[in-house]
Amino acid sequence: MRLSRFFMPVLRDTPKEAEIISHQLMLRAGLIKQESAGIYAWLPLGLRVLQKVNAIVREEQNRAGAVELLMPTIQSADLWRESGRYEAYGKEMLRIEDRHEREMLFGPTNEEMVTEIFRTHVKSYRSLPLNLYHLQWKFRDEVRPRFGVMRSREFLMKDAYSFDLDAAGARHSYNKMFVAYLRTFARFGLKSIPMQADTGPIGGDLSHEFIILADTGESEVFCHKDTLDFATPPSNTNFDDAVTLQATVDKWTSLYAATSEKHDVAAYEAIEAGKRVSARGIEVGHIFYFGTKYSEPMKAQVQGPDGKPVTVHMGSYGIGPTRVVAAVVEASHDANGIVWPVPLAPFEVALINLKSGDKDCDQACNDLYHKLEQAGLSVLLDDTDERAGAKFASMDLIGLPFQLIVGPKGLKSGEVEIKERKTGERVTMPVEAALRRLVELVSARRFMG
Numbered sequence: 001m002r003l004s005r006f007f008m009p010v011l012r013d014t015p016k017e018a019e020i021i022s023h024q025l026m027l028r029a030g031l032i033k034q035e036s037a038g039i040y041a042w043l044p045l046g047l048r049v050l051q052k053v054n055a056i057v058r059e060e061q062n063r064a065g066a067v068e069l070l071m072p073t074i075q076s077a078d079l080w081r082e083s084g085r086y087e088a089y090g091k092e093m094l095r096i097e098d099r100h101e102r103e104m105l106f107g108p109t110n111e112e113m114v115t116e117i118f119r120t121h122v123k124s125y126r127s128l129p130l131n132l133y134h135l136q137w138k139f140r141d142e143v144r145p146r147f148g149v150m151r152s153r154e155f156l157m158k159d160a161y162s163f164d165l166d167a168a169g170a171r172h173s174y175n176k177m178f179v180a181y182l183r184t185f186a187r188f189g190l191k192s193i194p195m196q197a198d199t200g201p202i203g204g205d206l207s208h209e210f211i212i213l214a215d216t217g218e219s220e221v222f223c224h225k226d227t228l229d230f231a232t233p234p235s236n237t238n239f240d241d242a243v244t245l246q247a248t249v250d251k252w253t254s255l256y257a258a259t260s261e262k263h264d265v266a267a268y269e270a271i272e273a274g275k276r277v278s279a280r281g282i283e284v285g286h287i288f289y290f291g292t293k294y295s296e297p298m299k300a301q302v303q304g305p306d307g308k309p310v311t312v313h314m315g316s317y318g319i320g321p322t323r324v325v326a327a328v329v330e331a332s333h334d335a336n337g338i339v340w341p342v343p344l345a346p347f348e349v350a351l352i353n354l355k356s357g358d359k360d361c362d363q364a365c366n367d368l369y370h371k372l373e374q375a376g377l378s379v380l381l382d383d384t385d386e387r388a389g390a391k392f393a394s395m396d397l398i399g400l401p402f403q404l405i406v407g408p409k410g411l412k413s414g415e416v417e418i419k420e421r422k423t424g425e426r427v428t429m430p431v432e433a434a435l436r437r438l439v440e441l442v443s444a445r446r447f448m449g
């Protein structure tokens with residue numbers, strides 16, 4: 001992408017309304033723009049990051065055996081009357097009336113709709129277990145939308161819903177998502193800690209929130225320090241092996257970790273001094289097992305092995321990709337701006353032409369641009385006629401992992417400079433060597449977790 005043809009409205013000043021660093025940087029770097037309270041447009045650079053988050057979420061959901069579909073944002077009130085949640089959900093639900101005066105709503109979550117799809121089509125225990133997920137916009141009329149996309153009213157959610165014949169099967173389905181979540185967040189470069197959590201309006205009694213520790217987090221959390229050192233389950237995890245999966249979940253839940261709603265002071269104080277972590281955190285994912293809470297009133301039954309009808313056991317599993325983008329910025333930035341991990345970077349390389357209009361610089365940049373793209377790297381070429389200082393500041397702000405700097409002086413001796421955004425380290429080398437080096441550096445960092 002050539003910057004002269006791109007749309008990247010960076011702001012020089014920090015917007016006054018933004019209280020936390022991720023919100024400030026996301027506005028300044030031109031990732032998002034507020035349209036109404038808690039409602040944001042995703043600008044091209046932000047959208048590229050969001051799409052990378054979604055791709056990783058999908059890969060790990062699919063690996064764990066979940067199947068993608070897409071349900072609508074607008075739902076019928078009648079569906080929610082069946083589960084009894086239409087009234088119970090209260091003011092957070094955006095209620096809409098269509099031209100025929102039918103009551104509709106903008107979905108805050110999809111338990112009812114997915115249960116209705118399931119009961120229409122699935123009739124036999126042979127079709128179980130089944131886990132259906134989608135990535136879809138949700139609307140919750142939060143009392144206090146704040147911190148940009150961290151707590152917004154409209155936000156993207158990956159929500160998965162599992163269906164099983166009995167509680168043991170449902171536990172296996174829960175464990176699959178538990179492990180998939182550990183892997184997903186690790187691939188974002190985030191250390192997530194599963195914590196016992198309250199179930200709120202979703203319901204059920206088994207639930208974990210996946211928390212990223214951050215001073216600006218909205219949740220107050222408590223855990224054992226050693227949880228932070230547990231190893232991420234590997235990519236070759238066998239999700240069908242219920243015993244090994246349970247052992248992994250047991251290990252991850254063996255030490256105390258709870259959000260404030262579930263905090264047990266006595267259990268926390270029983271942890272040896274020096275190993276207690278009392279901190280703030282961001283909830284990036286939340287998983288629930290709620291048995292037959294929806295399947296019972298909505299009559300989601302299959303024929304069991306003995307021919308008798310069985311009410312299915314369900315769980316639901318959410319990740320907020322839009323919140324994840326903010327959480328990554330919160331976890332990875334410095335005084336100059338965002339520092340994207342390679343797997344989420346909107347472009348992998350910033351190619352900076354220090355003297356646009358100069359024949360040699362333009363030619364070298366065009367050549368490098370094509371070669372890098374051919375090697376499969378994504379490149380943002382700054383071909384504008386801004387001053388060098390302004391170009392450096394913008395590129396540091398938007399945080400692409402590597403900068404390839406091309407100037408007239410270096411070119412005279414056939415050299416260019418590579419700067420790594422994270423460390424600030426700069427090396428000067430011949431053009432061809434720089435190309436090879438960049439391809440190596442980027443490839444080595446594409447996969448994490």
Ligand code: 5CA
Nearest residue numbers: 109151152155159284285286316317318320323
């Ligand atoms: N149906 C269940 C699981 S699919 C559910 O709705 N769970 S939830 O309420 O915990 O939301 C799932 C995830 O969506 C949260 O962990 C969080 O990452 C994200 N999320 C929830 N509310 C917001 C919000 N107001 N702004 C941004 N992200 C949100």
